[in-house]
Amino acid sequence: MKIKEIKLHQLLMTMKNPFTTSFGTQQKRFITIVEAIDEDGVSGFGECVSGEDPLYSEEFMDATLIALKKYFGPLVINTEISHPDEVWEIYKPFKRNNMAKASIEGAVWDLYAKKKGITLAEAMGGKKKEVDVGVSLGIEDTDELLLERIGEKVEEGYKRIKVKIKPGRDVEMIRAIREVYPDIPLMVDANSAYTLDDIDTLKALDEFNLMMIEQPLMAGDIIDHAKLQKQIKTPVCLDESIDSYESAAAAIELGSCEIINVKVGRVGGITQSIKIHDLAAKHNIPLWCGGMLEAGVGRLHNVAITTLSNFVLPGDTASSSRYWFEDIITPEVVAENGVVKVSDKPGIGAEVDFGKMEQYLVKTETITEDDELDMIMYN
Ligand code: OSB
Ligand code: MG
Numbered sequence: 001m002k003i004k005e006i007k008l009h010q011l012l013m014t015m016k017n018p019f020t021t022s023f024g025t026q027q028k029r030f031i032t033i034v035e036a037i038d039e040d041g042v043s044g045f046g047e048c049v050s051g052e053d054p055l056y057s058e059e060f061m062d063a064t065l066i067a068l069k070k071y072f073g074p075l076v077i078n079t080e081i082s083h084p085d086e087v088w089e090i091y092k093p094f095k096r097n098n099m100a101k102a103s104i105e106g107a108v109w110d111l112y113a114k115k116k117g118i119t120l121a122e123a124m125g126g127k128k129k130e131v132d133v134g135v136s137l138g139i140e141d142t143d144e145l146l147l148e149r150i151g152e153k154v155e156e157g158y159k160r161i162k163v164k165i166k167p168g169r170d171v172e173m174i175r176a177i178r179e180v181y182p183d184i185p186l187m188v189d190a191n192s193a194y195t196l197d198d199i200d201t202l203k204a205l206d207e208f209n210l211m212m213i214e215q216p217l218m219a220g221d222i223i224d225h226a227k228l229q230k231q232i233k234t235p236v237c238l239d240e241s242i243d244s245y246e247s248a249a250a251a252i253e254l255g256s257c258e259i260i261n262v263k264v265g266r267v268g269g270i271t272q273s274i275k276i277h278d279l280a281a282k283h284n285i286p287l288w289c290g291g292m293l294e295a296g297v298g299r300l301h302n303v304a305i306t307t308l309s310n311f312v313l314p315g316d317t318a319s320s321s322r323y324w325f326e327d328i329i330t331p332e333v334v335a336e337n338g339v340v341k342v343s344d345k346p347g348i349g350a351e352v353d354f355g356k357m358e359q360y361l362v363k364t365e366t367i368t369e370d371d372e373l374d375m376i377m378y379n
Contacts (some may be wrong), residue, residue: 001081001115006073006104006367007035008065011360013295015323020138022166022193023055030061031295031360033328033352034068036076036107044111045352047298048103049265056191056292057219057240057266059099065365067100070374073367076104084109084123088271098243098268105269106301114347119304121342124270126307130341133306134160134314135322136189136291139169143176150177150184157337159314160185160211166193171204178208185314189214192240196224203232211313212237212259222247225256235259239290243267248276252283259313261290264305265298273305281310291316296329300348303333303340314338328357 011031018027032048050064051057075090087105094101113123121128135158140146150161161181165173165188177186187210194202194216202216212235217224219240229236235258242248242260244267251257260280264273280287289306292298302317319335320327327333329350333340343349 001038001111002079003036003038003077003081003108003111004369005037006077006107007037008068008365008367009033009035009357010065010362010364011295011328011357012362013324013360015293016325018138019293020140021164021189022191025138026052028052029293029295032061032065032068032103033295033297033357034103034107035352036104036111038111038115042111042114044107044109044114045297045348046103046106046108046110047294047301048099049263049292049294049298050099057099057243059097064097064100064103067097068104069365069367069371072097072100072104074371074373076108077367077371078369081108084112085271088269096243099265102265102267102269105271106264109270110347117346119342119344119346120301120348121304121307124274124304124308126304127309128307128342130339131303131306131311131317132159132314133317133335133338133340134158134162134185135318136162136316137164139164139166143173146173147177147180150181154181154184156335158318158335159338160187162187162189162214162316164188165190167198167201170201174205174208174210185211187211187214187237189239190216192217192219196227199228199231202228206233210234214261215239215241222251222254222256225251226254229255229257237261239263242276245272245275245279249279252279252285258285260285260287262287262305262311263290263292264301265292270301270305274308277308277310286310286312288313289315289317291318293323295324296320296327296332296350297348297352299327299333300329300350303342304348307342326356326359328353328360330356
């Protein structure tokens with residue numbers, strides 16, 4: 001297949017509820033939907049998951065858009081691609097910018113699956129027909145408010161509850177949750193808010209039978225996490241520190257974590273996610289799929305990757321309606337009793353609904369074959 005045109009649909013979406021992490025509070029989500037159109041006029045869709053600001057990782061949407069327009073779009077346009085794995089090879093000389101790369105690569109995977117008439121999950125080698133999901137809850141001002149939120153989500157049947165923690169909202173908050181819900185599958189995500197100086201706090205969490213603690217220490221770190229894992233019983237799960245196949249391999253070798261959260265965008269795309277999946281499976285490291293407050297396209301990509309066999313723990317891919325008054329796909333992603341059924345329609349398995357998207361659209365920019373790669377090095 002040959003991509004002739006790439007559209008960057010830039011959306012500003014408002015979430016139903018503000019979402020607070022150790023980084024701060026957000027209620028607006030600036031999302032780019034990538035549409036790759038081939039010579040037959042078939043469209044594949046990807047979603048760019050960069051944050052609005054470089055707080056979760058170094059990538060942020062304004063910069064990502066420049067990277068897409070200047071490099072990653074022109075590099076694939078008019079290039080013969082027989083399998084989406086080739087996209088990573090094309091991008092290889094270009095360092096990092098994983099979420100930018102993954103957004104086009106994801107669109108190419110969807111396009112590839114649609115042209116073959118198979119589901120995106122099948123194209124990846126996924127076999128599950130349904131996937132288990134949990135929900136990620138932000139920090140609330142009081143334990144009472146958080147407990148109310150947890151109550152709703154337990155009632156809705158989500159398979160595990162993840163709560164965000166930060167210094168000052170950790171041990172006593174978890175104690176309050178466990179008093180009401182002694183047995184629910186519960187985990188915490190610190191988004192890199194602690195250091196090894198906080199070892200007493202991190203050890204104190206051991207008494208709550210948590211499924212895991214996600215990214216307690218600095219983004220990118222694998223050395224201190226290895227030291228930490230030796231001192232606590234709660235399994236460490238890495239999120240921000242796993243930004244490539246190589247960092248996953250290093251973390252596994254050093255014992256920096258017992259569990260890995262795979263976010264397709266963070267590791268550079270589906271091809272890299274599959275590589276990490278296979279390596280983790282070999283080393284008995286269970287995986288789950290993390291979320292980045294995605295709209296429908298990214299959400300469906302997450303459902304598809306979760307169909308791979310070593311995604312054994314419930315991920316963050318909750319229902320569209322947990323985030324949005326109206327998602328941009330038809331039908332929306334629906335978790336019923338913590339289970340999302342995988343569509344049997346080709347590609348991502350739902351229609352991108354341009355009518356619904358309209359209400360969020362800031363602008364669409366188009367990269368065409370006239371946009372040549374503009375690089376100092378190649379000129
Ligand atoms: O650390 O997993 C994270 C959202 C944005 C950035 C980072 C994270 C998150 C979440 C929410 O936890 C996951 C979701 O529900 O999409
Ligand atoms: Mg996380």
